[in-house]
Amino acid sequence: MLDLSGISRRFGATHALEDVSLALSEGEVLGLVGPNGAGKSTLIKIIAGADRPDAGEIRIDGSLTQFHSAHDAYAAGIRVIHQDAPLVPGFDTVENCYLGRAYPRRFGRIDRKAMRAAIAEVAADIAPELDLDLPVMFLPPAERQFVRLLRAVADKGRLLILDEPTAALPAEDAERFYDVLRRTRQRGTSIILVSHRLDEIADFCGRAVVIRDGRIVARFAEGEVKPEAMIAAMGGSASERSNRATDTSAPKIIEIDGVTAGDLTRPARLDVHAGEVIALYGLAGSGRSSLLNAIWGAIPWVGKMRLAGADYAPRSPRQAIARGVSCVPADRHRSGLFVNEDLVFNKTLPLLSGYRRLRGLPVPDVKAEEAEFVVAAERVSLSYRDPKQLARTLSGGNQQKLIFSRWANRHSKVMLLDEPTEGVDVMAKATIKDIIRAIAADGNAVLVSTSDRDEALELGDRIAVFRQGGIVKVFTRAEASAEALSAAAQSREAA
Amino acid sequence: MTRTNLNRFGTLIAFVLLCIGFSIAAPAAFASPANVFNLVQQMATLAIVATAATLVMTISEFDLSVGFSASLAAVICFVLFGQGYDVWLAVPAALLVGIIGGAANGVLVARFGIPSFVATLALGTILSGFAFGLSGGQSLFQSVPDGFKSLARGDVFGIPVLGFWIVAVLGVAAFVLTQTEFGRRLRAIGGNAQAARLAGLPIVRDVIVTFAIAGGLSALAGLLLASRLGSVQHTMGEPLLLPAYAAVFIGTTASPTGAPTVAGTLLGVAITGVMVNGMTIVGVEPFVQKIMTGVIILVAVLLRRVGRAK
Numbered sequence: 001m002l003d004l005s006g007i008s009r010r011f012g013a014t015h016a017l018e019d020v021s022l023a024l025s026e027g028e029v030l031g032l033v034g035p036n037g038a039g040k041s042t043l044i045k046i047i048a049g050a051d052r053p054d055a056g057e058i059r060i061d062g063s064l065t066q067f068h069s070a071h072d073a074y075a076a077g078i079r080v081i082h083q084d085a086p087l088v089p090g091f092d093t094v095e096n097c098y099l100g101r102a103y104p105r106r107f108g109r110i111d112r113k114a115m116r117a118a119i120a121e122v123a124a125d126i127a128p129e130l131d132l133d134l135p136v137m138f139l140p141p142a143e144r145q146f147v148r149l150l151r152a153v154a155d156k157g158r159l160l161i162l163d164e165p166t167a168a169l170p171a172e173d174a175e176r177f178y179d180v181l182r183r184t185r186q187r188g189t190s191i192i193l194v195s196h197r198l199d200e201i202a203d204f205c206g207r208a209v210v211i212r213d214g215r216i217v218a219r220f221a222e223g224e225v226k227p228e229a230m231i232a233a234m235g236g237s238a239s240e241r242s243n244r245a246t247d248t249s250a251p252k253i254i255e256i257d258g259v260t261a262g263d264l265t266r267p268a269r270l271d272v273h274a275g276e277v278i279a280l281y282g283l284a285g286s287g288r289s290s291l292l293n294a295i296w297g298a299i300p301w302v303g304k305m306r307l308a309g310a311d312y313a314p315r316s317p318r319q320a321i322a323r324g325v326s327c328v329p330a331d332r333h334r335s336g337l338f339v340n341e342d343l344v345f346n347k348t349l350p351l352l353s354g355y356r357r358l359r360g361l362p363v364p365d366v367k368a369e370e371a372e373f374v375v376a377a378e379r380v381s382l383s384y385r386d387p388k389q390l391a392r393t394l395s396g397g398n399q400q401k402l403i404f405s406r407w408a409n410r411h412s413k414v415m416l417l418d419e420p421t422e423g424v425d426v427m428a429k430a431t432i433k434d435i436i437r438a439i440a441a442d443g444n445a446v447l448v449s450t451s452d453r454d455e456a457l458e459l460g461d462r463i464a465v466f467r468q469g470g471i472v473k474v475f476t477r478a479e480a481s482a483e484a485l486s487a488a489a490q491s492r493e494a495a
Numbered sequence: 496m497t498r499t500n501l502n503r504f505g506t507l508i509a510f511v512l513l514c515i516g517f518s519i520a521a522p523a524a525f526a527s528p529a530n531v532f533n534l535v536q537q538m539a540t541l542a543i544v545a546t547a548a549t550l551v552m553t554i555s556e557f558d559l560s561v562g563f564s565a566s567l568a569a570v571i572c573f574v575l576f577g578q579g580y581d582v583w584l585a586v587p588a589a590l591l592v593g594i595i596g597g598a599a600n601g602v603l604v605a606r607f608g609i610p611s612f613v614a615t616l617a618l619g620t621i622l623s624g625f626a627f628g629l630s631g632g633q634s635l636f637q638s639v640p641d642g643f644k645s646l647a648r649g650d651v652f653g654i655p656v657l658g659f660w661i662v663a664v665l666g667v668a669a670f671v672l673t674q675t676e677f678g679r680r681l682r683a684i685g686g687n688a689q690a691a692r693l694a695g696l697p698i699v700r701d702v703i704v705t706f707a708i709a710g711g712l713s714a715l716a717g718l719l720l721a722s723r724l725g726s727v728q729h730t731m732g733e734p735l736l737l738p739a740y741a742a743v744f745i746g747t748t749a750s751p752t753g754a755p756t757v758a759g760t761l762l763g764v765a766i767t768g769v770m771v772n773g774m775t776i777v778g779v780e781p782f783v784q785k786i787m788t789g790v791i792i793l794v795a796v797l798l799r800r801v802g803r804a805k
C-alpha cells in the first residue's frame with residue numbers, strides 16, 4: 001500500500017535521508033532499525049506528513065501522493081503511535097478512542113451505545129480482554145498501549161508506525177503487546193516497527209531495513225531477520241575511541257556493593273578508580289540511570305557504598321555534594337536548568353554558601369559569584385553574551401555546558417553524568433566529551449550513563465552494560481566492541 | 496521607549512497616571528496630606544498579607560489561609576487581654592500561633608505532598624473554626640492595653656506608624672528574597688522544584704520555613720488591623736485574601752520574567768488602594784468600584800500577555 005522511492009531530505013549541509021526507497025504491502029510488518037541520529041525519525045515524519053522530502057515520491061495504493069500536512073497523511077490512514085501519546089485519564093477506552101473524531105449521534109445526543117459497539121467490534125478482534133468501560137487511569141501501562149493501538153485502528157488506520165512501543169514495558173507485557181499487534185496485522189493493517197530491541201524485531205517483523213547516516217544500508221527479507229546480522233549492519237563507522245587502559249593501581253574512589261534502587265532491581269557491583277571514566281550503557285529503564293541517582297542520593301536505595309575508603313550513604317543530593325560528588329542530571333530542562341534565571345544564578349546555586357561576603361552571614365557576594373562564573377564558563381568553553389542573560393536564551397549545548405560549569409571550580413571526587421550529550425549538536429558534543437576526559441584526567445572518578453553505544457565506546461575506559469535492571473557485563477577497553485555491547489544490552493538470554 | 500521598558504515600567508506608569516487622574520478630579524480631597532496618611536493606613540495590613548502571599552508564590556505555591564491566620568491571631572490576642580494578660584505575652588503568643596499554623600501548612604505540602612491550594616484551604620478553615628469558637632462568634636472590644644494601641648495608631652513626625660511597618664516588613668522581605676541564599680533557594684524551588692532538589696537544595700525545610708513566615712506575617716497583619724480598629728471579629732481577616740493575591744498578580748506584570756517580587760506587590764497594593772480610595776472620593780458607587788478593580792487586574796495581566804507574546 002505504501003511505496004517510497006528515492007526519498008531525500010537535507011538540513012543545511014547534512015543529509016538526514018539520502019535516496020531512501022521502500023515498499024510495504026497490506027498486512028505486512030517492516031522493522032526499521034538504526035543507531036540514534038540515523039534518520040529514522042525524519043523518515044517517520046515524512047511518511048506521517050509532518051515533514052516533506054526534498055526529492056522522491058510517495059505512492060499510496062499506487063497513486064502518487066503529496067502530504068501537505070499531518071492531516072493529509074491521517075486522512076490516508078497513516079497513524080503514528082508514540083509510546084507516551086496522551087490519553088485522558090478519566091475517560092474510558094471508548095471515549096479515548098473517540099477523542100478528536102465526530103461522535104455518532106442519535107436525536108441530537110451523543111450515541112454512547114453506537115460508540116461502544118464500534119470500538120467493541122475492533123477490540124474483539126485485537127484485544128478481547130481489554131476492559132472498555134474502565135477509566136484508563138486504572139489500566140496498567142501495557143493496557144494503555146492497547147488503547148492507543150485500538151484508537152488508531154478503530155479510526156480507519158491502515159498503516160501504523162510504532163516508535164519504541166515496548167520501551168517502557170517489562171518483558172511479559174511486551175509479549176502481550178506483540179500478541180495484540182499480531183492480531184492487528186491479521187486484520188490487514190500494515191505496520192512499521194521502530195525499536196532498539198532487535199530480538200523483538202526479529203521475532204515480529206517479516207522484513208527489516210537498517211538505516212544508517214540517512215541511507216538504507218541493509219535489507220533483510222523473510223527468514224533473514226536476525227539480531228546479529230542487524231547489529232553488524234548498524235556497526236558501521238567505528239568512532240574514535242579512548243585508548244587509555246584502566247590504571248587498576250589507582251585508588252578506588254567509589255565502591256558499589258550490592259546496590260538496588262528504582263529500575264535497578266538486581267544488586268549491582270562496581271568499583272571505579274581515580275582518573276577512570278566508566279560508561280554505563282543500556283536501554284532506557286535498564287537501571288543505569290537509577291544507579292547514578294542512587295549515588296547522587298536522589299532516590300532511595302539499599303546496599304552498601306564506599307567513597308574514598310569511607311562508608312558512603314547519601315540520602316539526598318545535598319549529602320552527596322558535601323562528600324565531593326557532583327552530578328549533571330539527565331533531561332536538563334526538567335532536572336537541571338532554571339530557564340527564567342540568569343547564568344550566574346544557574347551556575348552558583350548548588351554551592352552558593354561558598355560565596356558569602358561575611359563568614360556566617362548567608363548573603364552571597366554577587367561580584368565574587370560573577371568572577372567565578374567567568375572562570376568556570378571559560379573552562380567549559382561556554383559561549384554567552386552576558387552573565388546576566390537568562391538561561392533560556394542559550395542553545396541546548398550551551399545550556400548543558402552551563403550545568404557542567406556548576407562543578408568546574410571545585411575538585412570533585414566523583415562526577416556523575418546522565419546522558420550528557422542528549423539533544424546537543426555535534427560541535428558541542430565534541431567539547432563536552434573533551435570536558436569529560438579533562439575531569440577524569442584531574443583524578444576524578446567519572447560515571448557516564450548513556451544510551452548511545454558509540455558514545456559509550458568513545459568515552460569509557462571500561463563499559464558496564466545494563467539490561468533489565470542489572471549489570472550484565474563490564475567490558476574492558478580491549479574486549480569492547482559495538483557488536484559485543486549491543487548483544488549484551490539487547491539479547492534476551494542472560495549473558 | 497522600547498517595548499521591554501514599556502513592559503517593565505508599564506504598571507508603574509499606570510499607577511502614576513492613576514494618581515495624577517484622581518489629583519485632577521479631586522485636587523483638594525485626594526492629594527491632601529490627610530488622605531495620603533489615611534491611604535497608607537488602609538494599605539498597611541493588605542501590604543503585609545500580600546507580602547506573605549508573595550513569598551509563598553515565589554516557591555510556586557498558594558497560601559489560602561492568610562486571612563484566617565490574621566483573624567485567629569487577633570482573636571487570640573484579644574481573648575488573652577480579656578484574661579488580663581499583658582501585651583508582651585499576648586502579642587508573641589498570637590504571632591506564634593500564626594507561625595505554627597503556617598509551618599503546619601508547610602509540612603502538609605512539603606512532607607505529605609498535598610497540593611498547597613487544598614492543604615491551606617483545609618487548614619485555614621480549621622483555623623477559622625478556632626477563631627469562631629474562641630471569640631464566641633462575637634465582636635471583642637474589651638479595654639485594650641495602651642501598648643497595643645500604639646502598634647498601629649498615630650504617627651511619628653507626621654508619618655503614620657503603619658507606614659513604618661510597611662517599610663520594615665516589605666524591606667526585610669525584599670532583602671531576603673533578592674540578597675540572601677534563602678531567597679535564591681526560594682526562587683530556584685519556584686522556578687524548577689525538581690532541578691532544585693537535584694541541585695542539592697534542602698527543599699522540604701525551605702518550603703516549611705516559607706509557609707511559617709507567611710503564617711507569622713499574616714498573624715502580624717491581623718494584630719495591626721486589630722490595633723487600628725480597637726475591636727476584633729472572628730472573620731475580620733478574610734476579606735484580605737483576594738485583594739492580596741490580586742496585588743501579587745498585578746505586581747508580577749512589573750517583573751521581566753513574570754515572577755512575583757516584593758516591589759511589584761507593593762505596586763499592586765498601591766494601585767488597588769488608590770483605585771478604591773480615589774473612586775470613593777470621586778463618588779463612584781461601591782459596586783462600580785468592585786467592577787473597576789476586577790477590570791484593572793484583568794487589563795494589567797492581559798497587557799502583560801500581549802507584551803510578552805511579541
